[in-house]
Structures are given as structure tokens and as C-alpha cells.
Amino acid sequence: MSPLRRSRHDAQDKQRQLDRYRVDPEGRLTTDQGIPVDDTDNSVKVGERGPTIMEDFHLREKITHFDHERIPERVVHARGSGAYGHFRATESLAEYTKAEFLCDTSLETPVFVRFSTVAGSRGSADTVRDVRGFATKFYTRQGNFDLVGNNMPVFFIQDGVKFPDFVHAVKPEPHNEIPQASSAHDTLWDFVQLQPETIHMMMWLMSDRALPRSFRMMQGFGVHTFRLVNDAGRSVFVKFHWKPRLGVHSLIWDEVQKVAGRDPDFNRRDLWESIDAGRYPEWDLCLQIVPEEDEQAFDFDLLDPTKIIPEEMVPARPVGRLVLDRNPDNFFAETEQVAFHLGNVVPGIDFTDDPLLQARLFSYLDTQLLRLGGPNFTQLPVNQPVAEVRNHHRDGPHQTLIETARAAYHPNSLSGGCPALADEGAFRHYPERVQGHKVRKRSETFADHYSQATLFWNSMADWEKEHIVDAFRFELGNVTHWHIRKGVVGHLNHVDHDLAVKVAEGIGVAPPDRPVTLNHGRSSPALSQADQPGSVVGRKIAVLAAEGVSADDVRSVKEPLIDQGAFCHVIGPHDGSLPSTGGGVVEVDRALRTVSSVVYDAVVIPGGRTSVDILTGCGDAVHVVAEAFKHGKPIGAIGEGIDLLKAAPMLEGVRLADRHDGEVADTGVVTQAAGGGATRWFLHEFTDAIAKHRHWDRAKERVPA
Known part of the structure; x- marks a missing residue:
């Protein structure tokens, strides 16, 4: 079978797996045991006005299922929208990786993508000022690969041990659960003014990037630096980017507040209607590739998740195309139950020592165990790989596989030693040499918190700068503690003196009289939304x-x-x-x-x-x-x-x-x-x-x- 036919066969097989679980709405009503039901409007009673009796198994089943049909929402990224599609490499990357879906341009790899807001609950609006999640599950023949990213290339913190602190700070305040899906409150900005590593990300969050016009017009970033490893065992560093074919476009603050009232489902409706009408969203997968020998060639640390690699230094190279062309059939079964995990990598893609990445490798799996009721969530149709699954995992809640092998251990002789260890194609961790003392300490190479925030500011068009100033004024204008306002302005004065003065004048804080750090004057045109490619498609x-x-x-x-x-x-x-x-x-x-x-x-x-x-x-x-x-x-x-x-x-x-x-x-x-x-x-x-x-x-x- 040719690679192209084999790829199509894999996609069709994935579809057949999903079809096994679909319910025919045209058939007759039954209980969960398949028993036909002729009345679901009246419970069984003693006489027409008498008490309901416990033997009414249909009543008990129906109510019990209703009582238990909600699962815990995600701690972050709770509000989401998803779609199916496919990915195809446009050039072979065999020079850099043995990940088959990035090497074989004839392969069409099925995908599921989930877009989301970060801070709000499931019932919040789409158009809040927030980071957007952009998570892609590739159903490759080597196993599932999850590229779990955001629409901004940097993050708020450098070390994963700070993640609970950040999330607690950005969430509604604990004494009154206010405000919902908003960063304009004291606890978030108190965290910011005490954590200068957040300032670069806050510049992105105060920009129009936090208010995307559409998921179709939104960039995606893998955030972390990963590794690619080829067949010869050689490694390069890589940053993943999704670039929308429609260009990167945003709403503005006055609009998003009104849209939230007119249509709180604005972004998810846009995605659904566009796919439904055949106006399929498309992105180019672009990679920034850095040879191992150039790891120390920058004035920042490649492992620092609060930093970007400016595209003037390392161009983002287009290597593949993502198309979303099918809406889910059931929101809960697919979009809500899809489980992404940064640890889902395939041979040819590996991790680095990014301290935020390392913590997230634990966190994602841990949360799925709670949300989806146990370790068998990978058997849910939306999470099932197209690759065959054979292992000694057994039992647990919601086990749907019927294992017939007598032995559930390795090595064994009763099952003929099966499943056998892979003799080729196995995932092998990159043999990076690691040594050092056990310490709780941040690398000095992570210490520059302002120069890239300045780079971002310098790269903005005048109207983008105006929107950023207005955003800081709105957010800090809702902060009730004045020392927090002053603290943030103090950090902004390290970014750009003019920015700090304008923000201070708008929030009643004494403007700084001189800059703390001189603006270095560097800029990166790729960071601006000015002069983006555009189209009338989907407008x-x-x-x-x-x-x-x-x-x-x-x-x-x-x-x-x-x-x-x-x-x-x-x-x-x-x-x-x-x-x-x-x-x-x-x-x-x-x-x-x-x-x-x-x-x-x-x-x-x-x-x-x-x-x-x-x-x-x-x-x-x-x-x-x-x-x-x-x-x-x-x-x-x-x-x-x-x-x-x-x-x-x-x-x-x-x-x-x-x-x-x-x-x-x-x-x-x-x-x-x-x-x-x-x-x-x-x-x-x-x-x-x-x-x-x-x-x-x-x-x-x-x-x-």
C-alpha cells in the first residue's frame, strides 16, 4: 500500500472508530440497557395521584444519569471550541526529525484542535481580554502528538512551581468570586508588580492580541523550546508557530465589551459557521530551528518561556498546512472530553529543560485523571490514537477494552511474551548529558525581564501603542490598592519611559520623572498586526x-x-x-x-x-x-x-x-x-x-x- 493510501486508510479507520460510538437519533427510545420505553413523561405511581414507586427503573436511571452528567470543568482553558481537520507537511523535515508526519509529504494526518480562553469559566464570554489556547492533537501513525500552545508566544512565569500562584491570582478573587473572566482586579496586578518576569507577557495581554477577531485569524505558538531528533540521533532546538492564512486580526476593547452582550459565543459561532459553510480555516505550521551549537548564541536563554526568538534572528520556516473542515457531532463527547497532554510526543520530538515545560508534563496528565474519572480516558473516541495500542494496563473506572490475554505483566511466557518490546520505531529520550547539584535557584540567564517587553513595545504601530496604553489604564483603573498601581508603573518605566508616563497620567499615579532603563531602540516587525495579509473570506x-x-x-x-x-x-x-x-x-x-x-x-x-x-x-x-x-x-x-x-x-x-x-x-x-x-x-x-x-x-x- 502506498504511503498516501495508507494515510487515508488511517484517517478512515479513525472515523470508523468514532462511528462505533455514535447514537442513531432516529431509533426508538430505550434505557441504557436497551430496553424499549413507551412513556418518558410520567413516572410509575400508585394510582394517578398516588406516590411514585421505587421500582420505576426508568425514572431512577434517567434522574441518576442527569444528576451525574456534569464533570469538573478545566481549572484553566475551561471555555473552549473545537474542530476536526487534517495536517500535511509541505516539505520533508527528515534532516531534523524522524517524526513521520513531518517527513512524508504524502501523509494526511487527522487532527483535532481546541481553542479556548484561559481565565474564565465555561459560562463566560468569548471576547474577554485573555490569552487564547490553541491545542492540536495529531493522530499520527506513530501515536498521538499534542502541540499544546497559546496565541501568544511567551508566558507569565518562568518556572512551573509558580503556576498555581499565577492562576490563583488571575482567577476571580476568593472572597466574592469577582470579576469573572477578567484580569482587571487587584490580585492579578499585585502578582504582576511583585513578579517582574510577568511584564513581557503583560505587554502582549494588554495588546490587541488578547482580543482576536476570530480563531481563524489568530496565531498559535508552542511557547516552549522543544527538540527535534533525526534518525541519526542528532538534535536541534525548535519553536512551533501556527500562522493563519487569513492574517492576524483583532477586535478592539470597546467592541469586545459590546459583543459580549450581543453574542457571548462570538468566536465559537464564527468557527462553527465558517466550517459549516465550507470556508475552512487554514494555518501554516512554521518552525524556528536552532542548531544545538547555537544554544548560547543569543542574549536570552532559549529555555526561558518568557522570551521569544525574534524572527529577524531565526526566520519562521513554513513546513506544513493545517485545515479544519469538520465540526464535532457532540460538544461534550468531543470538545469537552478531549484530553491534551504535553507529554504526548512521538519519536523525533522531545523535550528540553525548560522549567515551565517540565512542570506542565506532570500537570496535564494529573488533571485528566480527575476530570475524566480515571486512567482510561485515552479510550474515549476523541482521544483514541490511530496507532494500535497494546500494553499491560488493566481495569480502572470506565474500562471499555475487553482484554483476553492471560498475562498482564512483562516479561511473561503465558502470552508468548506479548506484547513484545519494539525493536524499531520506539520513542527514545534524547541522551542529553545532565549534571549538577540539586538547588532551588533560577539561572542568571533568566534574569532579564524587560528588554523583550521593550522590543514588543517598539514593534507596535502608533494605533497599537494607543490601545496598549488604554488597556493598562482600564485594567489598573480597576485596581483599588494604589501601591499596586505604582508598582506596575515602576516596572513599565523599565520598559519605556513614555509608556510609563502615559499610563501613570491615566490612573492618577505620579509619573516617573526619568527612565530607569534607556530604550534600546530595537524592534521586530513580525510582532505587529499592522500590514497583515487579509481576505474577505469569512468576513x-x-x-x-x-x-x-x-x-x-x-x-x-x-x-x-x-x-x-x-x-x-x-x-x-x-x-x-x-x-x-x-x-x-x-x-x-x-x-x-x-x-x-x-x-x-x-x-x-x-x-x-x-x-x-x-x-x-x-x-x-x-x-x-x-x-x-x-x-x-x-x-x-x-x-x-x-x-x-x-x-x-x-x-x-x-x-x-x-x-x-x-x-x-x-x-x-x-x-x-x-x-x-x-x-x-x-x-x-x-x-x-x-x-x-x-x-x-x-x-x-x-x-x-
Whole structure:
């Protein structure tokens, strides 16, 4: 069998394993023992109004199962969303690793990916300011490999022994369980001001990276430095990166607070609907590879999880493609029960002595034992490898395998010595030489806590810096103890004096009069979200319309955008249909009162005098335009639709099309004076504006939205 056919066979076999556990909803109702049930609305009683009797086994089973159907939620990363897909290497890495799925470009490896927020509970909102988890389970023929990462490349702490302290600090405060899914409170910032190693990560957390527009537009990072080991036993260091094909794009703080009220499932809904519509999310797997002999070649320690390797120093090399193309069938059985573990590695991938990584190797497995009821959680369909499993593990809660071998030990003769030890293809730990005294001490190479935080600040565009300052002001403005505010500002003064002064002025703290450390001036363009690649694929466009709208304008905008992969919704004063010019009708997708500009990426107003007059007299419609403008979103208008832009407050200063200048594009506002349908120019400019995501060069400060 060829490698490609064998890979497809493995994926099909995995699907067959999952199918064994699927329940046919079309069949008749039964108990858990398969006994048919003809009434599940009434318990068995003594007479119609008498007491319920204990022999009603269906009642007892139904209630008992309900009472026990919740499992403990994850301590962190509780709120998540997942999808199935596949990975294929685009070049062979056999020079560096014997991990088959990274060496054979003909293999299509099935995967399951779970995205998540970190701090909040399962019932919190998607769009909070938080780190996002990006965990990928590769079902490889050599066993399962779990790449458990985040959307930020660094972490809050350097040593895993501090992990409980950090999580306790960021979680809701213990005396009142407030605030939920928020870092804007005293205990987190008290931890920060006493732990300078957190400052680099806090710069990322205060940036727009903490507010992703979509999981589809979010980077992923393995965070830690790992090893790749080839067939000859040679090793290199490696950092794993996921780079979204749609570019890295974010929301802004004003939006996320409103989105949390309008649609708390904003990110998970976006992922589900995109896959359901065939607009499959894609990422490139990129590796930063460092030869062993260059381990000490940097001014930071490769094993320090609070540091990045700037891409100017070691480029991120694209080596494979990830595509998510199938939604789960059952959230609990798959997304909630999937169990990731950093210790799930395959031959060719190994660990380093990163002290945070070493602690996480224990923590992940330990938590699965509690959450999933015992050591047999690997038998759950979503966790089962495609590789054959043979060992001497026995019994325990939820054992589903029926072992027939007499011997459950090694060595044995009663079972013919089986399962036998592998004579090839086994995982062997890299034979790194280790020596030293047992000490509780941090390496001096981990001592620089500020220079990479400065690098991050220097790399930001002006609008990104503005958002970071506003974020620090909001977060620290919710801290009630003033010594904590002062302590954080003191650390920021090590990062950049101007940053510290601006934050201090916003939170009532005396600004530092001089820098503690001079800004080194270095930057890394890869850290900024400015000038990201963009696309209209998966973008949500609101088409504002009312009675008397131009059907030609609606159709000429909506159809081309849908053809390019966007979602277009006609937003009207009410559900149903709208009579249009020329006697036809335009179907409404959503009523205006049920939506908001914050759940859309762009707004377009078609012509039609009556329609525009109605919308101009509607405060909600005018607010949609003004708010979209303030958030830097693309806005389009055709014919009489331009009058709605003129009615939106504080949009003066933006050039609009008129009879003297019939087509104008100005800071993402695209207008066409003539009606009768969108021109080719309008569609080109509007789609280009959407692909650029946001337009920050607008005078938007006075917009009251």
C-alpha cells in the first residue's frame, strides 16, 4: 500500500472508530440497557395521584444519569471550541526529525484542535481580554502528538512551581468570586508588580492580541523550546508557530465589551459557521530551528518561556498546512472530553529543560485523571490514537477494552511474551548529558525581564501603542490598592519611559520623572498586526435596507461578496421581506433590533430614496454607521445611501462621492454617487477595504458611539 493510501486508510479507520460510538437519533427510545420505553413523561405511581414507586427503573436511571452528567470543568482553558481537520507537511523535515508526519509529504494526518480562553469559566464570554489556547492533537501513525500552545508566544512565569500562584491570582478573587473572566482586579496586578518576569507577557495581554477577531485569524505558538531528533540521533532546538492564512486580526476593547452582550459565543459561532459553510480555516505550521551549537548564541536563554526568538534572528520556516473542515457531532463527547497532554510526543520530538515545560508534563496528565474519572480516558473516541495500542494496563473506572490475554505483566511466557518490546520505531529520550547539584535557584540567564517587553513595545504601530496604553489604564483603573498601581508603573518605566508616563497620567499615579532603563531602540516587525495579509473570506457584511431599497444595489454587492467567501446579511427594520424599487422584494436576514455593528466586519448602504429616508430617521441605523466608523471598519454606500452617511454624527471631514466626483474611497469609506448597481470600481475598492480589516487613520475621537 502506498504511503498516501495508507494515510487515508488511517484517517478512515479513525472515523470508523468514532462511528462505533455514535447514537442513531432516529431509533426508538430505550434505557441504557436497551430496553424499549413507551412513556418518558410520567413516572410509575400508585394510582394517578398516588406516590411514585421505587421500582420505576426508568425514572431512577434517567434522574441518576442527569444528576451525574456534569464533570469538573478545566481549572484553566475551561471555555473552549473545537474542530476536526487534517495536517500535511509541505516539505520533508527528515534532516531534523524522524517524526513521520513531518517527513512524508504524502501523509494526511487527522487532527483535532481546541481553542479556548484561559481565565474564565465555561459560562463566560468569548471576547474577554485573555490569552487564547490553541491545542492540536495529531493522530499520527506513530501515536498521538499534542502541540499544546497559546496565541501568544511567551508566558507569565518562568518556572512551573509558580503556576498555581499565577492562576490563583488571575482567577476571580476568593472572597466574592469577582470579576469573572477578567484580569482587571487587584490580585492579578499585585502578582504582576511583585513578579517582574510577568511584564513581557503583560505587554502582549494588554495588546490587541488578547482580543482576536476570530480563531481563524489568530496565531498559535508552542511557547516552549522543544527538540527535534533525526534518525541519526542528532538534535536541534525548535519553536512551533501556527500562522493563519487569513492574517492576524483583532477586535478592539470597546467592541469586545459590546459583543459580549450581543453574542457571548462570538468566536465559537464564527468557527462553527465558517466550517459549516465550507470556508475552512487554514494555518501554516512554521518552525524556528536552532542548531544545538547555537544554544548560547543569543542574549536570552532559549529555555526561558518568557522570551521569544525574534524572527529577524531565526526566520519562521513554513513546513506544513493545517485545515479544519469538520465540526464535532457532540460538544461534550468531543470538545469537552478531549484530553491534551504535553507529554504526548512521538519519536523525533522531545523535550528540553525548560522549567515551565517540565512542570506542565506532570500537570496535564494529573488533571485528566480527575476530570475524566480515571486512567482510561485515552479510550474515549476523541482521544483514541490511530496507532494500535497494546500494553499491560488493566481495569480502572470506565474500562471499555475487553482484554483476553492471560498475562498482564512483562516479561511473561503465558502470552508468548506479548506484547513484545519494539525493536524499531520506539520513542527514545534524547541522551542529553545532565549534571549538577540539586538547588532551588533560577539561572542568571533568566534574569532579564524587560528588554523583550521593550522590543514588543517598539514593534507596535502608533494605533497599537494607543490601545496598549488604554488597556493598562482600564485594567489598573480597576485596581483599588494604589501601591499596586505604582508598582506596575515602576516596572513599565523599565520598559519605556513614555509608556510609563502615559499610563501613570491615566490612573492618577505620579509619573516617573526619568527612565530607569534607556530604550534600546530595537524592534521586530513580525510582532505587529499592522500590514497583515487579509481576505474577505469569512468576513461578515451588514447590508442596511428598508422598504423601497434598490434591489439592483443589494444584489450587485451581496452576490460578488458571497462568491468571494464573505457572509452577507440584509439588515432591515423587521424580519421578512422588503418591497424594493421596481416591484420586487428583498429578503431580510436579520432585524435591526437584534444585531449590532460590532458583530459585523463592514457595513454597506444600498440606494433607494424611500429606504434611505426610513433608515436616516431610525436612530439604530444611524448608530450602526457611526459605530462602525468609530471602530475603523469599512463602510460602503451607493446612490442615495450616501445620505445616511451624511446623517451619521461627526463623519464630516470624510470625502464622499457626489455628482462632480462620482466614485471616492477615503480611509475605508467607499462611495458611488450613481445608483443602479455597484460598479466594478466600487466592488474592488470595498473588498480591498474589507481585506485591510481596519482603517485607523480616521478622525474618530468625536464620534459619540
